[in-house]
Amino acid sequence: MCRGLESLPLTCLERAKQLKTLFGSLLQKPNHGVMGHSKKSDARRLNVNEPLSWNESFEMLLSSHNGLCLFRAFLVSEFSEENIAFYLVCEDFKATKTPNLSAKAQKIYDEFICSEAPREVNLDHLTKAAVKDNVRCPDHSCFDLAQAKIYALMQKDCYPRFLKSPMYLDLLRKTKTG
Structure with a gap:
């Protein structure tokens, strides 16, 4: 799959x-x-x-x-598969039923957002900072801004x-x- x-x-x-x-x-x-x-x-x-x-x-x-x-x-x-992987993992994250989203949010942040992440997506500094703040107290929309930017990048490029x-x-x- x-x-x-x-x-x-x-x-x-x-x-x-x-x-x-x-x-x-x-x-x-x-x-x-x-x-x-x-x-x-x-x-x-x-x-x-x-x-x-x-x-x-x-x-x-x-x-x-x-x-x-x-x-x-x-x-x-x-060599840009991280974009669709990030988009899809965000979709999965939004559908998560688990009441404690912290571990899952941190895993996504560590894999795709933080500096030197193994599958770092191309986001501006302000978006990364906003996501970092959101991950401290995550909800289902904590990656929405970053996901929208990656979606737009894929759609336009x-x-x-x-x-x-x-x-x-x-x-x-x-x-x-x-």
């Missing part, structure tokens, strides 16, 4: 390769859908038009499991490059020539 802190970039790269193969095989089948299976055997319905929808909006790309996996693999290839990438264009070509 391509979500959360526990996933490895290799998993998404493998999924991206699998998607290219599955979408390519769609074109050789009479029906317009095929079931794709990840390593964990979770079935994802693939549709020949799915890759076309990803260029409609960044939200459409992120709302598609397959689109998200391909986008994440693209970010891995550009990474997403347009993804749409022009050989990875995506090749997939589109395969779906259009089918």
Whole structure:
């Protein structure tokens, strides 16, 4: 699966390769859908038009499991996978039911925000300072400002490059020539 802190970039790269193969095989089948299976055997319905929808909006790309996996693999290839990882871990954090968010918030801060973090995201000093203050007494919205900035960065910078990438264009070509 391509979500959360526990996933490895290799998993998404493998999924991206699998998607290219599955979408390519769609074109050789009479029906317009095929079931794709990840390593964990979770079935994802693939549709020949799915890759076309990803260029409609960044939200459409992120709302598609397959689109998200391909986008994440693209970010891995550009050495900026920490952006989508941070965005997704923030989404997970907001949905956390645990009453004590402190440990989870600190873990996210240590991994993505603090100086010299192993997966440090590109944030300005003021945003980092605000998040640092928020993590001292965390609530479900303590990363909202940083998450919004990373989302905007991906939407304005990474997403347009993804749409022009050989990875995506090749997939589109395969779906259009089918």
